[in-house]
Amino acid sequence: MLGDIGDRRGSGISAFALALGAAVLVAGCQTTGVQNVAGTPTNYQDTRTAGLVRGTGIESQDIKSMVDKMVRHMLANPTLAGAAEPPRVIVDSAYFENQSSQRIDKDVLTDRLATQLQISANGRILFVNRERADMVEKERALKRAGKTDTGTVGLTQAVAGADYRLSGRITSLDQRTRSGVQQRYMNIVFRMTDLENGITVWANQYDFKKAGQDDVVYR
């Protein structure tokens, strides 16, 4: 009699365990199946986001953000991007100064700005390459000496003159505690100046303040 009760209890518990197992299994099948874990580690970093080494200076994400901001703002300027005849501009680092405490190759900024602006302007602005004026002069001399033909677009009386030119400045304000915590405010100013009358037709700036314990070296 007692044995029967025990058997019945045993079978009841087994049935309950089975049902529980089945429920867990079904619940498992009902999950979304998303493998929500981090990806394979790699030494490539997202250039749009702060990377593994974070300092208090200008980094790739700052360059991308500031260039994006400048390009969009320049293209919204009717003088630069809304003229019936596309204006000619010079965008290089010749008049872009770094007065900040950070060592930085300013070409990394102006090169990206020039390229991104040219891509996005899509013909609304024409870009004069004054940085490589000697390259143009050499080819012009060869054509005029008859050593090469005139190419497909023919000869021009002179190389293109520019209407506007980029200038700018990187400045900084540094603070450091005795314990080694460093704080840096950086301000980067961009200007586009009329090369005939000297009027600044466009300007914008990008600034940030960063603080950190680690003394990151920028090269």
Added chain:
Amino acid sequence: MNGKSTFGTLVPVVALLAFALAGCQHARVAPAPQCDFRAIKAKAPAQGPVLVPLVPGSAEAMPLNAVNIMDAAITNKIVVQSTNARREANGDVSVFARLLNCTDFALQLEARTHFLDGAQIDAEPVTAWTRLHATAHGFVAYTTRSTAGPAVESYLIEVREGR
């Protein structure tokens, strides 16, 4: 003896009640605005254009012309107060979003925008992340502008915590 004991027990109880009542009467004003995320969780189906997955049901339809808070770290910290867009004279589209920091702490956010054409293809590369500093219980505005002219038909703003 019993009377004294009862009195001895009553005093602290009365004192506690008086203290509790005094607490209830303390008119502490919470910083405004306060947020209630239950309303956001019970969101209505998207109106207007959406991005749908290739396999039906494999992902939620993503409303366009909207803000997507893509970071679990801030989904219960910020509220989208409004988003809007305007077609500029040259055909570019300016987009705008105003976000509310519901917490008692300053937050750093990052926002970027996808501009899509009529076929829901990116009309131009996604914008760079723009860092936003949202003060506690304060609004922060995000704005950007497309460069692809009239090709842009819709937009999607993404927001994550600042890194």
